[in-house]
Amino acid sequence: MSYLRHRVLALETPILLSLILLLVTFVAPSAGLSIENRAIVMLINVALVVGLYSFAGLSGVLTFGHMSFMGIGAYAGALVTIPVVAKGSLLPDLPGFLANAEVSLPIAILIGGGLAALFAAIISLPIARLPGLALSLAMFAVLIICYQVEANWDSLTRGRQALLGVPTNTTIWVALATAIGAMFVVFAYQQSRFGLRLRAAREDEYSAAATGVNIVRERRISLVISGALIGVVGVVYAQYLGVFTPNDFYLDLTFMTIAMLVIGGTRSLTGAVIGPMLVAVLTYTLQQGETVTGPGLQQVGLAIVMVLVLVFRPSGLTNGKELKLSTVVTRFRQGRADRNGRSSETDKAMTAVE
Amino acid sequence: MTDVIQAVVDALSLASLYALLALPVALIYGIMGLINFAQGELTMIAAYGLFLFAAVTLPLAVFMALVLVVVAALAMERVAFRPVRNSSEETLLVTSFAVSFLLQNLALIIFGSRPKSISTPSSLSQSFDVGGIFIDAVAILTVVLAVVCIGGLVLFMNRSRFGISMRAAAEDFTMARLVGIRANAVISATFAIAGALAGVAAFVLVVQSGSAFATMGLTPVIIAFVATMMGGLGSLRGALLGAAILGVITVGFDQILSEELRPARDAFVYGAVLLVLLVRPSGLIPSNRERV
Numbered sequence: 001m002s003y004l005r006h007r008v009l010a011l012e013t014p015i016l017l018s019l020i021l022l023l024v025t026f027v028a029p030s031a032g033l034s035i036e037n038r039a040i041v042m043l044i045n046v047a048l049v050v051g052l053y054s055f056a057g058l059s060g061v062l063t064f065g066h067m068s069f070m071g072i073g074a075y076a077g078a079l080v081t082i083p084v085v086a087k088g089s090l091l092p093d094l095p096g097f098l099a100n101a102e103v104s105l106p107i108a109i110l111i112g113g114g115l116a117a118l119f120a121a122i123i124s125l126p127i128a129r130l131p132g133l134a135l136s137l138a139m140f141a142v143l144i145i146c147y148q149v150e151a152n153w154d155s156l157t158r159g160r161q162a163l164l165g166v167p168t169n170t171t172i173w174v175a176l177a178t179a180i181g182a183m184f185v186v187f188a189y190q191q192s193r194f195g196l197r198l199r200a201a202r203e204d205e206y207s208a209a210a211t212g213v214n215i216v217r218e219r220r221i222s223l224v225i226s227g228a229l230i231g232v233v234g235v236v237y238a239q240y241l242g243v244f245t246p247n248d249f250y251l252d253l254t255f256m257t258i259a260m261l262v263i264g265g266t267r268s269l270t271g272a273v274i275g276p277m278l279v280a281v282l283t284y285t286l287q288q289g290e291t292v293t294g295p296g297l298q299q300v301g302l303a304i305v306m307v308l309v310l311v312f313r314p315s316g317l318t319n320g321k322e323l324k325l326s327t328v329v330t331r332f333r334q335g336r337a338d339r340n341g342r343s344s345e346t347d348k349a350m351t352a353v354e
Numbered sequence: 355m356t357d358v359i360q361a362v363v364d365a366l367s368l369a370s371l372y373a374l375l376a377l378p379v380a381l382i383y384g385i386m387g388l389i390n391f392a393q394g395e396l397t398m399i400a401a402y403g404l405f406l407f408a409a410v411t412l413p414l415a416v417f418m419a420l421v422l423v424v425v426a427a428l429a430m431e432r433v434a435f436r437p438v439r440n441s442s443e444e445t446l447l448v449t450s451f452a453v454s455f456l457l458q459n460l461a462l463i464i465f466g467s468r469p470k471s472i473s474t475p476s477s478l479s480q481s482f483d484v485g486g487i488f489i490d491a492v493a494i495l496t497v498v499l500a501v502v503c504i505g506g507l508v509l510f511m512n513r514s515r516f517g518i519s520m521r522a523a524a525e526d527f528t529m530a531r532l533v534g535i536r537a538n539a540v541i542s543a544t545f546a547i548a549g550a551l552a553g554v555a556a557f558v559l560v561v562q563s564g565s566a567f568a569t570m571g572l573t574p575v576i577i578a579f580v581a582t583m584m585g586g587l588g589s590l591r592g593a594l595l596g597a598a599i600l601g602v603i604t605v606g607f608d609q610i611l612s613e614e615l616r617p618a619r620d621a622f623v624y625g626a627v628l629l630v631l632l633v634r635p636s637g638l639i640p641s642n643r644e645r646v
Contacts, residue, residue: 062444064451126632133389133443134587137579138631141624144576148621251572255455262448296463303456310449311437 065139073234116231265316369601394571427549586637
């Protein structure tokens with residue numbers, strides 16, 4: 001019994017966050033189709049930002065290029081799911097094995113995620129060796145390279161023209177499953193020895209290296225994991241849109257996801273989940289104002305909020321803390337703030353109280 | 355033979371433009387550890403300044419654009435970057451990213467998404483035929499402006515009292531403050547210089563393309579990043595070297611790539627830069643700078 005309780009408590013944060021997302025999934029469709037679509041996009045964003053967090057948050061190096069994995073996943077997933085007949089007229093110059101491929105969504109997810117992970121593994125060879133700031137900028141160069149390739153490889157991607165005819169398999173439940181799956185994978189990674197080593201290097205590069213952490217190796221692992229996750233989200237997102245262009249995985253999305261992560265807080269999984277939810281509400285509000293100002297207000301407002309967060313609360317709204325019922329309970333029982341965020345410590349405190 | 359000379363001429367003018375773009379980024383990074391995404395938006399602001407005053411006379415437009423962009427640079431530092439000055443380099447970078455996005459979308463709201471065309475004197479758009487080699491007036495202008503700006507900057511940094519303060523601040527900010535160098539003044543001056551250089555670069559870009567638009571700052575700032583990164587973050591000489599190499603390989607890929615691949619030229623250029631970084635992760639001229 002206590003063993004089971006311990007296991008559940010260890011997974012408390014992702015379970016609580018999943019319950020919140022589940023609630024959204026239950027409630028949103030009853031508020032009409034437009035709200036349901038917003039909820040789907042929000043759930044996809046949660047999965048996306050959680051994927052971004054698995055590198056940017058855990059390593060402490062914000063990257064400007066992770067959306068390249070999303071583009072790779074989206075195009076790979078779309079090319080193997082568009083019906084063979086449609087492909088014949090859309091993309092007549094497609095190589096044979098792609099022209100005749102038509103697989104289900106789960107297989108497409110495996111292919112898209114796998115390809116993005118492979119790409120991440122290849123680029124990690126030079127990228128993971130770079131010092132922090134140069135790494136951010138080099139990833140930006142990777143994003144531009146991917147965009148250029150997608151926008152010009154006409155026979156494979158239709159270039160700047162929209163790729164259409166992608167089956168729209170992504171329901172709100174698929175989006176929910178993606179978000180929850182991403183959260184559990186990243187939480188497991190975060191608590192594993194790999195995640196711990198990466199986080200140690202984030203806190204203090206020199207001390208971590210001195211205790212035997214191979215930072216380059218840990219960053220490489222993290223790049224591949226985040227690449228795979230974001231690739232999967234790319235597949236799912238493409239199957240939601242049905243029609244997309246290379247621009248959908250470029251600068252606007254890069255900015256939006258970074259804003260979500262920064263506003264939520266780069267240093268906890270909870271931040272990566274809360275951020276997209278807050279931004280969804282914020283952009284919805286700002287969009288109502290755009291009828292007056294014309295397009296752009298949404299982005300301006302979001303940028304201002306982001307600068308304010310960076311100035312007044314640089315670690316984001318969650319400030320590096322995870323959502324935990326046990327913390328709340330202990331805090332309540334002890335009648336004072338428990339500043340300790342480590343789950344094992346809190347567990348001990350719980351037992352001691354009992 | 356003329357092909358080779360033509361390519362050299364092209365590379366020289368491109369490298370000059372890239373140097374104008376890379377210098378302010380390297381300068382600000384050297385002083386306060388900020389990689390400024392919004393540098394591109396300074397170029398955009400200067401270009402819109404040219405657009406607003408181009409109807410009067412060109413010299414006035416250039417002057418007003420320069421004033422406007424320097425004021426914008428100073429305001430940007432005061433409002434957005436001073437409050438986060440002591441944060442990590444990551445935070446600074448993300449802040450500048452937000453500022454850049456903010457300004458871009460403000461421009462979109464104010465000026466709309468269509469490019470605004472700016473007419474420049476026809477004498478600037480002609481091109482000279484020197485023994486089979488075509489030299490654009492813009493190319494000459496770019497090289498001259500780059501030489502004047504770089505020369506002026508070198509003189510300023512080495513000879514003037516203020517320039518020496520700036521170098522001291524770049525070397526060791528805390529120590530410089532301890533010996534009485536005013537931090538705010540130094541950083542403001544750096545931003546003013548960066549603004550002025552953005553104005554010069556904007557002039558060249560506007561003469562080249564004849565228009566101003568909200569997202570025009572993006573390509574320049576990416577080039578500036580790649581050049582400074584390849585040269586070695588925090589080193590001015592590195593930034594110049596990076597800009598020169600970037601200009602040369604860009605022209606080089608233009609020559610060797612086939613017709614179909616040429617639209618994706620930048621992909622090849624940045625790929626080549628990543629390969630350079632594979633061998634030298636800290637750039638060609640690494641600086642051992644410790645930021646405070």
